Amino acid sequence: MNYKELYQPAHTIIGKGCIQEIPKHIDTIAGKKALVVTDEGLYKIGTVKKVTDVLDRAGKPYALYTGVKPNPTVSLVNEAKAVYDREGCDYLIGIGGGSPLDVSKAVSILAKNGGKIEDYNGLDKSKKSGVPLIAINTTAGTGSEVTRAYVVTDEVRKVKMLMVDAHCLSYLALNDPALMVDMPAPLTAATGMDALTHAIEAYVAKSHFPFTDGLALEAVGLVGKSLQKACENGRDMDARTDMCWAEYMAGLAFSNAGLGMVHAMAHQLGGFYNTPHGVANAILLTYVMKYNLPSCKDRYADIARALKIDTSHMTPDQAANAAIDYIEKLAERIYIPKLSQTAFKPSDVLTLSLHALEDTGMPENPREATLVDVQKVFMDAYYAK
Ligand SMILES: NC(=O)c1ccc[n+]([C@@H]2O[C@H](COP(=O)([O-])OP(=O)(O)OC[C@H]3O[C@@H](n4cnc5c(N)ncnc54)[C@H](O)[C@@H]3O)[C@@H](O)[C@H]2O)c1
């Protein structure tokens, strides 16, 4: 195959105040009634109202579903879909971080394709494009507003299913940093490290190509410049705006190149213990980088340069290690916990590792991992080696 298909939303708007543009896009898709999918927290702090005020002023009808929880489950998706049907909706507006946006994508796919959401676990399993989705991002972030992926926890098997499917791409992706100023520092830190993980995994993924390389390196640079600032001062609009671009570009990069072993393992912590996704990635990132190093040290050296580390007197090995060291220190400065401070239990490591090997993210990892390798990386992270 000598061609590449690019996956991206039909429209994107990024910048302070961009939610004002929503009504004209509703007119374009001729949307009659939206299901607004969000979570209770965002409803209570008034973030949802900022968007519904725009809909109210423009006379756009909608029903509200505020029941999304972090690491959303199959039953939660079914509940949201039942509201969508009962209310006679014909398109979706997701407001939130990855969890509400992923539920919106799942409902969008079910509304057009029927069946159970478990049927769509894996790569391109649906037949038809979902109903139109306006994805309004509030964390920076998962990149869910831009990606062709969504994640749903199978609560029976305690596994996070990663669906990669071009049919779930949003019609309109919105990133308004003004919606992000209320993110507390730990959430800013965790979601920012998720974005960094997307960029790094995309940069070293087996399927990377020049388009994704450019996006990934620029995203890494912006995280290096602004994540700590956004954690220290949530009202720093320049830092929030940088993080919007970083998470969007990192999302676009991995949506086109793929993920890797960090996500394959992090999904298990989310599915088994409900560990927040960004925290799980942030904890595992440098341990997986150390494991992958023999397969991609030149690429890690590029990441060091993107982080503005002066590598001019370093060997590729030293530069790659400098990148890992930088990220370890960044994680400490923004108070990312250690694996031993989470619900992880060493006695679960075999099950977690078996599931990680089956994760949709694993095949793109630059180094082929065995069961023993995955177990060792979990345990290295646990003992903070
Ligand atoms: N679709 C994808 O491409 C993709 C990629 C990575 C992760 N994910 C998935 O996304 C989910 C994680 O999403 P997330 O990390 O964005 O968090 P989240 O959506 O689970 O939200 C976590 C908490 O943050 C709060 N919150 C969100 N925005 C806020 C804001 N602006 N101000 C204050 N509080 C706010 C929410 O109310 C919630 O309590 C996981 O299920 C993960 O697997 C999806």
Ligand SMILES: [Fe+2]
């Ligand atoms: Fe992620």
